[in-house]
Amino acid sequence: MARIAVIGAGMGAMAAAARLATAGHRVTVYERGATYGGSVGRRTRDGFAFDTGPGLLHLPAVWRDVFVKTGKEPLERCVTLTQVDPASRHLFADGTSVLLPNASRAGVVAALDAALGAGAGERWGEFLGRARQTWERVRRPLLEEPLPADPAAPASEDPYPAPRRGLLRRRAATLAEVGGRELRDPRLAALLDAYAAAYGLVPHTAPAAAAVLPYMEQTFGSWYVAGGTRALAEALYERCLARRVEFAFGAGVVATDVAGGRACGLVLADGTTVPADTVVSGAPLPVLSREGALPGREAGGWPRCQSQVRTGRVTVLLALRGERAPDAVHRTVVHGPDGPGEWSALAAGRLPERPTVTVLRPDDPLVRPDGAHEALTLTATVPAEPASGAWTAGTGGEFADRMVEAARAAVPDLPDRVLWREVRTPEDTRADTGSAVVPPPALPGVSGALLPAANSAPVEGLYAVGGWAHPGGGLAHAGMSGALVAGLVVEGAGFRGSR
Known part of the structure; x- marks a missing residue:
């Protein structure tokens, strides 16, 4: 039985802790904050409840595996999951609107043809076919297997294939190029770009392999956790406690002891020294390395962290009077x-004048005081550290005004219904997680700039x-990360991932 010290109580860290405790190890989690969940937070006030992190769950099979492997109660006995259908509505600048069904490729193709004109669905369907090929090539090396010390193989080439017909058969270099050359409709290109931006990626610099992101959502579906995604964090925390994982909150880590390599x-902030046989860090590696809490490169620490993207999110929490519209x-x-x-x-670190905004309106009595009110959340991807200076209450409030104005396309009477609002900027993300940046998922190409540190x-x-x-980054990826680390600790360097 090994003593394992885990830094941080985020979702990936708790997933690893639960698995390691189930394997018989003594696990203690040291969290600098007052609660667990990392970016999966919750804000409650006056009977309203809001997720401050991801509002939807994709690839729920990842979390089903966590709960099956760590106890007798499956995920669905711990939380209530509901497929979101339609998966999303998209409102374009020209006034066009399209409803995309959940987990139905044929349904998406038909919906796009009906809304955007004949041929639009076919082009999107052909794109998804190429995205599927990309998914099949990257799924194991970039999701289910540990990243090798020399990641040259998965990083050397973007696996997104070139179209097999048309005058231009060369492979696209970026996701934006996929939209322009292959989709050939600015609305379809905007649809594709929005999937990338939701993961913190800039379409003009993201590799074409980012096509796997819309493929995952449209193939495996979008799910809502009753009470909000925070309920998943609560269930995972309870599973950790059931497996006898110990938690120390308010216990910041200032150093990792290394002896004999x-x-x-x-070493905790109060000077306490905690002995351990194994250390698992679930906190932001750039921050810990900069503060000296992890061994640096000269001590053989991690040689690489994602270097291309430094985006964050502005989230506007809106408490509304009036019932949610039936449609x-x-x-x-x-x-x-x-x-x-x-x-x-x-990409230049500037705030857009008219941002793309995602509006979440859950039909959930657990997140509102009664049927005469509604909880609504707006999100937009922004520079984590704007070129104009750090985020302030004034900057956040002014940008939130732009977001609310944009959201009127989805909720026309929105300004008249607001009881109160709270604005969360990347600085609030920094306060919750240690970093203002929302890390994107691992992707091949761009010389490995989107490959995170190895486990x-x-x-x-x-x-x-x-x-x-x-x-x-991403909720599903956090669960996968926990499985990889637990496998490496339990089975050693010979662990090659789940089969």
């Missing part, structure tokens, strides 16, 4: 009028889990 414990859609994406300009601004450090006994480690 092996991690051997932690309201759970998720609506209101596309900005100038997609290319918006993404260019994002195993060159320092023996030291591992990384969560969004800043392989396979990168």
Whole structure:
């Protein structure tokens, strides 16, 4: 039975902790904050409840596996999952609207043909076919297997294939190029771009392999957790407690002890030394490395973290008077009028004048005081650290005004219904998680710029889990990360992932 110290109580860290405790190890989680869940937070006030992180669940099979492997109660006995159908509504700048069904490729093709004109659905369907080929090539090496110390193979080439017909058969270099060359409709291109931006990627610099992101959602579906995604974090925390994982909150880590080339414990902010046989870090690696809490490169620490993207999110929590409209859609994406300009601004660290905004309107009595009110959340992808200066209450409030104005396309009477609102900027994300940046998922191409740190450090006994480690950011990826780290700790360097 090994003593395992886990830094941080995020979703990936708790997934690893539960698995390691189930394997018979003594696991203690040291969290600098007052609660668990990392970016999967909750804000409650006056009977309203809001997710402050992801509002929908994709690839629920990942979390079903966590709960099956760590106890007798499956996921569906711990939380209530509902498929969101339609999966999303998209409102384009020209006034066009389309409802996309959940997990139905044929249904999506038909919906796009009906809304955007004959041929639009066919082009999207052909794109999804190429995205499927990409998914089949990257699924194991970039999601289900540990990242090798030399990731040259998965990073060397973007596996997104070239179209087999048409005058231009060369392979697209970026996701934006896929939209322009292959989809040939600015609305379809905007649809594709929005999937990338939702994961914190800039379409003009994201590799074409980012096509796997809409493929995953449209193939495996979108799910809502009753009470909000925070309920999943609560269930995972309870599973950890049931497996006898111990938690120490308010326990910041300032250093990792290394002796004889092996991690051997932690030093807490109050000076306490914690001995451990193994250390698992679920906190942002760039922050911990900068603060000296993890071994640096000179000590054999992680040589690489994602370097291309530094985006965050502005979230506006809106408490509304008046009941939810019977025909309201759970998720609506209101596309900005100038997609290319918006993404260019994002890449340059500037705030767009008219942002693309996602509107979440869950039909859930658990998140509102009664049927005469509604809880609504707006999100937009923004620079984590704007070129104009740090985020302030004034900057966040002014940008939130733009978001509310854009959201009127989805909820016309929105301004008149607001009881109160709260604005969360990347600085709030920093306060919750340690970093203002929302890490994207691992993707091949772009010289490995979107490959996160490997789960195993060159320092023996030291591992990384969560969004800043392989396979990168995203709720499903966090669960996969926990499985990879647990496998490496239990089975050693010979672990090759789940089959």
